[in-house]
Amino acid sequence: MKNEFVLQACGIHKSYHKDRIEVPVLRGVDVNITAGKVNALVGRSGSGKSTLMHILATLDTPDTGEVIFQGQRIDNASRARRDAYRNRDIGIIFQFYHLLPELSAIENVLAPMMIGQSLWNYFRNRREARLRAEAMLDRVGLLHRATHRPTEMSGGEMQRAAIARALMTDPKLLLADEPTGNLDTDTGETILSLLDQLSREENLTIVMITHDDAIAKSADVCYRMQDGLLETKKPSRNVA
Numbered sequence: 001m002k003n004e005f006v007l008q009a010c011g012i013h014k015s016y017h018k019d020r021i022e023v024p025v026l027r028g029v030d031v032n033i034t035a036g037k038v039n040a041l042v043g044r045s046g047s048g049k050s051t052l053m054h055i056l057a058t059l060d061t062p063d064t065g066e067v068i069f070q071g072q073r074i075d076n077a078s079r080a081r082r083d084a085y086r087n088r089d090i091g092i093i094f095q096f097y098h099l100l101p102e103l104s105a106i107e108n109v110l111a112p113m114m115i116g117q118s119l120w121n122y123f124r125n126r127r128e129a130r131l132r133a134e135a136m137l138d139r140v141g142l143l144h145r146a147t148h149r150p151t152e153m154s155g156g157e158m159q160r161a162a163i164a165r166a167l168m169t170d171p172k173l174l175l176a177d178e179p180t181g182n183l184d185t186d187t188g189e190t191i192l193s194l195l196d197q198l199s200r201e202e203n204l205t206i207v208m209i210t211h212d213d214a215i216a217k218s219a220d221v222c223y224r225m226q227d228g229l230l231e232t233k234k235p236s237r238n239v240a
């Protein structure tokens with residue numbers, strides 16, 4: 001089926017080396033990320049979820065194996081192509097938001113455009129970028145906090161700002177590493193519903209890493225990381 005899987009990884013092996021001892025983490029991971037769905041990668045702490053996410057984001061390279069985005073290999077693509085993939089094709093959000101403390105919410109949303117000068121080419125001019133930033137803050141329900149700095153926002157608001165920043169280039173795919181890991185249960189649920197809504201309304205594919213089975217079960221598709229391998233795909237909402 002064309003485009004059923006927006007992102008695929010096959011035969012991913014990854015070991016770390018510490019004090020000349022090999023620490024195998026991924027031992028042949030295969031994953032097919034279903035387009036337009038919320039895909040959860042669940043596993044206990046230390047099982048290798050973040051390692052896999054970094055490889056999917058091309059922030060790290062596998063020892064062996066392939067990462068394929070929209071049918072094209074991305075793990076061994078040129079540096080320029082990998083940069084474009086990270087900066088435009090996908091959005092990334094993290095547990096601790098990674099906002100710059102001295103910038104307001106809207107400046108944080110615009111920050112990747114300021115730092116990566118080439119990203120300015122994505123917009124015709126600064127005004128267009130600013131309008132897009134305002135629209136994305138509005139999309140995540142944070143426009144009323146546009147001028148607030150991170151210390152003047154709640155955890156949920158900071159994560160909304162990070163989501164708005166990730167949406168700036170209209171990515172196909174959002175990678176989320178424990179997006180609710182630093183939030184209380186209720187705030188976490190509102191962020192999960194926002195991600196769910198974005199997936200359904202914008203046809204955005206979401207890959208969400210979590211150690212929490214309850215969160216994983218709320219996803220459309222769930223994969224479990226165990227002993228360096230990813231268990232077969234299951235429709236999580238049907239799992240007891």
Ligand SMILES: Nc1ncnc2c1ncn2[C@@H]1O[C@H](COP(=O)(O)OP(=O)(O)OP(=O)(O)O)[C@@H](O)[C@H]1O
Pocket residue numbers: 016017018023025043044045046047048049050051052211
């Ligand atoms: N740079 C490194 N050098 C050596 N070992 C590492 C390194 N980074 C991670 N590890 C080890 O690799 C394993 C997997 O780490 P990873 O962060 O991918 O797990 P995780 O499932 O995301 O865990 P958590 O849910 O606690 O964040 C862990 O046992 C960790 O100690």
